Amino acid sequence: xxxxxxxxxxxxxxxxxxxxxxxxxxxxxxxxxxxxxxxxxxxxxxxxxxxxxxxxxxxxxxxxxxxxxxxxxxxxxxxxxxxxxxxxxxxxxxxxxxxxxxxxxxxxxxxxxxxxxxxxxxxxxxxxxxxxxxxxxxxxxxxxxxxxxxxxxxxxxxxxxxxxxxxxxxxxxxxxxxxxxxxxxxxxxxxxxxxxxxxxxxxxxxxxxxxxxxxxxxxxxxxxxxxxxxxxxxxxxxxxxxxxxxxxxxxxxxxxxxxxxxxxxx
Amino acid sequence: xxxxxxxxxxxxxxxxxxxxxxxxxxxxxxxxxxxxxxxxxxxxxxxxxxxxxxxxxxxxxxxxxxxxxxxxxxxxxxxxxxxxxxxxxxxxxxxxxxxxxxxxxxxxxxxxxxxxxxxxxxxxxxxxxxxxxxxxxxxxxxxxxxxxxxxxxxxxxxxxxxxxxxxxxxxxxxxxxxxxxxxxxxxxxxxxxxxxxxxxxxxxxxxxxxxxxxxxxxxxxxxxxxxxxxxxxxxxxxxxxxxxxxxxxxxxxxxxx
Numbered sequence: 062x063x064x065x066x067x068x069x070x071x072x073x074x075x076x077x078x079x080x081x082x083x084x085x086x087x088x089x090x091x092x093x094x095x096x097x098x099x100x101x102x103x104x105x106x107x108x109x110x111x112x113x114x115x116x117x118x119x120x121x122x123x124x125x126x127x128x129x130x131x132x133x134x135x136x137x138x139x140x141x142x143x144x145x146x147x148x149x150x151x152x153x154x155x156x157x158x159x160x161x162x163x164x165x166x167x168x169x170x171x172x173x174x175x176x177x178x179x180x181x182x183x184x185x186x187x188x189x190x191x192x193x194x195x196x197x198x199x200x201x202x203x204x205x206x207x208x209x210x211x212x213x214x215x216x217x218x219x220x221x222x223x224x225x226x227x228x229x230x231x232x233x234x235x236x237x238x239x240x241x242x243x244x245x246x247x248x249x250x251x252x253x254x255x256x257x258x259x260x261x262x263x264x265x266x267x268x269x270x271x272x273x274x275x276x277x278x279x280x281x282x283x284x285x286x287x288x289x290x291x292x293x294x295x296x297x298x299x300x301x302x303x304x305x306x307x308x309x310x311x312x313x314x315x316x317x318x319x320x321x322x323x324x325x326x327x
Numbered sequence: 328x329x330x331x332x333x334x335x336x337x338x339x340x341x342x343x344x345x346x347x348x349x350x351x352x353x354x355x356x357x358x359x360x361x362x363x364x365x366x367x368x369x370x371x372x373x374x375x376x377x378x379x380x381x382x383x384x385x386x387x388x389x390x391x392x393x394x395x396x397x398x399x400x401x402x403x404x405x406x407x408x409x410x411x412x413x414x415x416x417x418x419x420x421x422x423x424x425x426x427x428x429x430x431x432x433x434x435x436x437x438x439x440x441x442x443x444x445x446x447x448x449x450x451x452x453x454x455x456x457x458x459x460x461x462x463x464x465x466x467x468x469x470x471x472x473x474x475x476x477x478x479x480x481x482x483x484x485x486x487x488x489x490x491x492x493x494x495x496x497x498x499x500x501x502x503x504x505x506x507x508x509x510x511x512x513x514x515x516x517x518x519x520x521x522x523x524x525x526x527x528x529x530x531x532x533x534x535x536x537x538x539x540x541x542x543x544x545x546x547x548x549x550x551x552x553x554x555x556x557x558x559x560x561x562x563x564x565x566x567x568x569x570x571x572x573x574x575x576x577x578x579x580x581x582x583x584x
Contacts, residue, residue, distance in 0.1 A: 072433035076419065079426045150419040155476070158381040159434040160406045320344070320375070322383045323415060
């Protein structure tokens with residue numbers, strides 16, 4: 062096995078930077094939806110703040126949920142779309158007959174997921190300051206813990222989506238758009254987990270995102286960082302990432318058996 | 328004088344897709360400085376064979392050794408010493424030719440990226456194309472950029488799948504001449520898959536004629552033409568494709584050698 066090369070990881074990232082650099086509509090689109098979400102939910106939060114004791118308890122609880130939810134969504138989408146772009150451009154065979162290893166490719170996609178999440182979410186986070194006099198950055202260091210846990214969960218889901226695409230071709234592309242929304246009701250971004258029925262709470266507890274949002278509310282309402290939620294989120298993420306990597310490698314091996322690396326498409 | 332080292336050694340290679348045998352017991356070698364052509368119609372197994380050599384496809388049976396490494400276990404030891412070009416694979420259209428070459432130069436671990444691209448641009452006449460989007464280039468220009476990508480790492484083994492498909496005769500002639508020069512200068516081994524007889528006659532030292540995944544005849548282009556009693560390789564190919572033995576005066580068996 063060849064040694065891991067950060068130069069090759071950088072080359073793949075550079076390939077995606079080239080695309081982003083000259084495609085301003087993409088950059089605008091990446092920031093547009095999180096910003097619109099922030100605006101809509103921000104005004105709703107303002108209204109509810111005077112009509113709901115829950116929201117009044119911490120004005121930023123809804124808007125923080127919205128912005129951090131977008132970290133998960135953009136992270137997953139950033140990972141999946143960076144992979145799908147290689148299929149759209151029929152470039153996958155070129156990449157995989159170079160010395161690029163699947164692990165290096167995955168690391169590059171994680172890096173691009175981070176970049177795309179930052180481009181998408183940070184403008185909304187900054188705009189919330191003049192709009193509502195609310196800064197998510199007041200969460201402090203815990204914000205980094207929440208951000209990276211959601212980003213890695215997004216990457217783990219992205220790995221599973223790309224594994225499906227390697228298995229079923231671009232017919233599975235829509236998974237990139239709806240998989241994360243299937244998890245939305247159980248992730249409890251906007252309400253406490255105790256709002257869910259009992260059976261759903263069991264499922265919710267198995268998601269890293271639920272622990273992130275519970276932790277976020279603890280910081281906003283009580284100013285307390287709940288370490289057990291952090292460790293559970295991190296542990297579950299490590300488990301999900303391992304499953305994702307495994308799924309990707311299994312699909313990659315199958316694609317090599319079936320000849321799909323040259324043919325994968327619609 | 329020492330014999331040229333064997334770069335490619337393929338033994339009893341098979342690839343099955345369900346009940347279909349796409350490649351069925353193929354064996355051959357390619358030595359440094361030589362060009363071997365896989366000649367056959369659509370579905371003969373040319374692209375499948377090349378894909379297995381690249382490691383993009385796992386054989387069902389048989390063994391592939393490249394640079395004396397079994398690629399089933401040591402694929403990543405040899406990938407940096409080879410490269411390929413195929414009309415079935417594209418470079419990202421939204422990137423400029425230069426950006427694509429930079430990416431692949433880095434993937435292949437080339438030290439002086441800018442210098443190597445400048446060198447390739449000069450020999451492949453890419454100077455006016457480097458900063459244009461790859462998607463905006465003509466088929467011939469794209470082929471030259473793809474060739475530049477395939478030669479960036481000065482491969483000792485070059486795998487070419489229909490390298491002049493969709494090119495006009497002038498551009499195709501230019502590409503063939505360039506490949507001949509590259510091989511002469513670098514001593515590279517070339518494995519060429521094509522159904523262009525003129526190309527094979529001109530470039531190949533040895534021709535392997537594939538049909539339904541099997542090698543049904545092989546030899547130098549002149550040898551095949553002589554044995555089949557024909558004027559051109561195309562006529563030989565048609566004889567084999569249509570199961571005719573009209574030119575079999577010199578005793579070709581027409582079976583797997």
